[in-house]
Amino acid sequence: MLWFEERPNVAAPRPEESGLRLEVRRFLDGECKAGGFVPRPNNWVAFDRAFSIRCAEQGYVGTTLPKQYGGGGKSARERLVICEEMLAAGAPLGSHWIADRQSAPQILRHGSEALRARLLPEIAAGRCTFAIGMSEPDSGSDLSSIRTAARKVDGGWRLDGRKVWTTNAHHADYMIVLCRTAPRGEDRYAGLSQLVVEVASDGVTVRPIRNLAGEHELNEVIFEGAFVPDDNLLGEGGDGWRLVNEELGFERSGPDRFLSTYPVLRLLVAETGKDPNRYQAVAIGQLLSRLLAVRSLSHSIADLLANGERVILAATMMKDIGTALEQEIPQVAGRLLEIHPDPHGSGFAAALAAALLNAPSFTIRGGTREILKGIVARELGLR
Numbered sequence: 001m002l003w004f005e006e007r008p009n010v011a012a013p014r015p016e017e018s019g020l021r022l023e024v025r026r027f028l029d030g031e032c033k034a035g036g037f038v039p040r041p042n043n044w045v046a047f048d049r050a051f052s053i054r055c056a057e058q059g060y061v062g063t064t065l066p067k068q069y070g071g072g073g074k075s076a077r078e079r080l081v082i083c084e085e086m087l088a089a090g091a092p093l094g095s096h097w098i099a100d101r102q103s104a105p106q107i108l109r110h111g112s113e114a115l116r117a118r119l120l121p122e123i124a125a126g127r128c129t130f131a132i133g134m135s136e137p138d139s140g141s142d143l144s145s146i147r148t149a150a151r152k153v154d155g156g157w158r159l160d161g162r163k164v165w166t167t168n169a170h171h172a173d174y175m176i177v178l179c180r181t182a183p184r185g186e187d188r189y190a191g192l193s194q195l196v197v198e199v200a201s202d203g204v205t206v207r208p209i210r211n212l213a214g215e216h217e218l219n220e221v222i223f224e225g226a227f228v229p230d231d232n233l234l235g236e237g238g239d240g241w242r243l244v245n246e247e248l249g250f251e252r253s254g255p256d257r258f259l260s261t262y263p264v265l266r267l268l269v270a271e272t273g274k275d276p277n278r279y280q281a282v283a284i285g286q287l288l289s290r291l292l293a294v295r296s297l298s299h300s301i302a303d304l305l306a307n308g309e310r311v312i313l314a315a316t317m318m319k320d321i322g323t324a325l326e327q328e329i330p331q332v333a334g335r336l337l338e339i340h341p342d343p344h345g346s347g348f349a350a351a352l353a354a355a356l357l358n359a360p361s362f363t364i365r366g367g368t369r370e371i372l373k374g375i376v377a378r379e380l381g382l383r
C-alpha cells in the first residue's frame with residue numbers, strides 16, 4: 001500500500017521530499033530483505049543500536065541538527081519524511097528515537113556549549129541513547145509535584161529520588177531528569193530544573209518493569225546521591241517547568257502518535273488482497289481516510305513549529321485523535337480477518353498480538369487523554 005505516494009495532493013509534499021522518501025524507502029527495503037529487521041508495531045520503542053548506527057550513516061538521525069555538531073542541517077519537513085517512512089516500515093527505532101525527537105533539540109536550545117559539543121555529534125552518529133526522566137511513582141500527570149531533588153555541591157549537583165515508567169532506561173546512556181533544585185514554595189512550578197544524567201554514573205540504579213506483552217521496555221530508575229556536573233544543567237536552573245513543557249511539545253504531534261500500528265494495517269491490506277469483501281473494504285477505507293486526515297494535521301503542525309508558532313492546542317488535539325486511531329487499528333483488523341493474534345507466531349498474527357498488547361498504553365504515554373482534554377479546554381478558554 002503506497003498511500004504516501006498515491007495521494008500526492010494530501011499535505012502537499014514538495015518535489016524534493018518525494019526523492020528523499022523513495023531513497024529512505026529503498027534503504028529500508030534493502031535492510032528488511034537482508035534480515036536487518038523484522039517489521040513490528042510500536043517500533044519506535046524497539047531497541048537495535050546497530051540499526052540506528054546504519055540509519056545515521058545514511059543521514060537519517062540528527063537530520064535537523066546543525067552541521068557543526070555532526071547533524072544534517074536539514075529542514076524539519078525532511079526529518080518528517082524520514083520518520084514517516086521508518087515508522088511505516090516497522091523498523092526498530094528505539095535506540096535513537098527519543099534522542100532524535102526531543103533530547104537533541106532540548107540540548108541544542110538549552111545546553112551548555114560543552115554539553116552540545118560532547119553529546120550532539122554522538123546522537124547524530126546514532127551511538128547515543130536517551131531516556132525521558134519525568135514521571136515518578138506519585139507524579140505522572142501532575143509533574144510539578146515531583147520529589148526527585150538535586151542539591152548544589154562543588155562543581156555540580158547531587159541527585160536523589162526515583163523515576164518510573166522510564167522507556168529504555170536499561171539501554172540509555174543519558175536521561176534528561178526533571179528535578180527540584182529549590183524547595184517547593186507558593187509557586188509550585190518554580191524551582192524545577194532539567195539535568196542531563198549519565199545513566200552509568202555511581203548512584204544510579206535501573207530496575208525493570210515488564211509490560212502487558214511481557215516485554216522489558218519500561219523501568220524504575222533510582223538516584224542515590226548521583227553526581228551531575230554543572231555543564232549538564234539545561235537552561236538557567238529553576239526554569240525546568242518551561243523547559244519540560246517545551247520538551248513535551250516535541251513529543252506530542254509527530255507521526256509516532258498515529259503510526260504505531262501502521263504495520264498491522266499494511267499486513268491487513270496484504271491479507272485481504274486485491275479483492276476484499278464489501279465489509280472489509282469499507283472498514284479499511286474508513287481507517288485510511290482517518291489516517292490521512294490525522295497525517296494532514298500533523299504536517300500542518302510541523303510547518304507551524306518550523307515557523308516558531310505556538311502549537312499547544314493543535315498538537316494536543318492531534319495526539320488525542322492520533323493515539324485513539326492507532327489504538328483502534330488492531331481492534332478493527334482483528335475483526336476483519338479469521339486470523340487469531342499469536343505473540344509466538346509470525347506475520348499478521350504476531351503483529352496483531354503485539355499491537356493489541358501494547359495499544360492500551362498509547363493513550364497514557366506522553367500524557368493521558370483526560371489530561372490532554374484538560375489542556376484543550378484551557379487553550380480554548382473554557383477553564
Ligand SMILES: Cc1cc2nc3c(=O)[nH]c(=O)nc-3n(C[C@H](O)[C@H](O)[C@H](O)COP(=O)(O)OP(=O)(O)OC[C@H]3O[C@@H](n4cnc5c(N)ncnc54)[C@H](O)[C@@H]3O)c2cc1C
Binds near residue numbers: 139141165167367374
Ligand atoms: C508505555 C509507556 C511509556 C512511558 N514512558 C515514559 C518515559 O519514558 N518517561 C516518563 O517520564 N514517563 C513515561 N511514561 C509515564 C506516563 O507519562 C504517565 O504514565 C502518564 O503521564 C500518566 O501518569 P500516571 O501514570 O502517574 O497516572 P496518573 O497521573 O496518576 O493518572 C491516573 C488517571 O487519572 C487521570 N487523571 C489524573 N489527573 C487528572 C486530572 N487533573 N483530571 C482528570 N483526570 C486526571 C489520568 O488521566 C489517568 O487516567 C510512560 C507511560 C507508558 C504507559
